[in-house]
Amino acid sequence: MSKMTRGKDYRLGLVEAQFADIVWENEPxxxxxxxxxxxxxxxxxxxxxxxxxxxxxxxxxxxxxxGTVTSLLSKKEFYALQSEQVVEExxxxxxxxxxxxxxxxxxxxxxxxxxIQKLIDASGEK
Numbered sequence: 001m002s003k004m005t006r007g008k009d010y011r012l013g014l015v016e017a018q019f020a021d022i023v024w025e026n027e028p029x030x031x032x033x034x035x036x037x038x039x040x041x042x043x044x045x046x047x048x049x050x051x052x053x054x055x056x057x058x059x060x061x062x063x064x065x066x067g068t069v070t071s072l073l074s075k076k077e078f079y080a081l082q083s084e085q086v087v088e089e090x091x092x093x094x095x096x097x098x099x100x101x102x103x104x105x106x107x108x109x110x111x112x113x114x115x116i117q118k119l120i121d122a123s124g125e126k
Contacts, residue, residue: 008059010082018042019052023062024075031067
């Protein structure tokens with residue numbers, strides 16, 4: 001696991017993921033706009049929105065500077081770190097063990113195999 005991910009928890013519950021998507025889909029946005037979106041989409045009170053935002057800011061996923069909310073990690077970066085955390089915690093950091101577990105119950109299509117092979121080839125070129 002990279003230095004950046006050590007000690008950080010990148011797991012999200014369903015509602016947290018919905019909140020994060022609101023920020024990622026609308027950033028930059030004012031904290032007032034975020035409160036309005038959360039009221040509309042999640043039926044949250046202002047205090048709930050600010051509490052959850054603070055937790056995301058403490059985890060260094062989002063920031064709230066001068067009333068403007070933006071991400072410190074893009075959605076793609078976040079989910080890459082989350083995946084890395086799952087592999088580290090559940091498969092002792094072994095990507096082959098993760099792939100073996102994943103493919104045990106799901107047959108890969110030829111297209112998926114080709115895409116994975118391209119990723120492996122590109123990784124070996126670095």
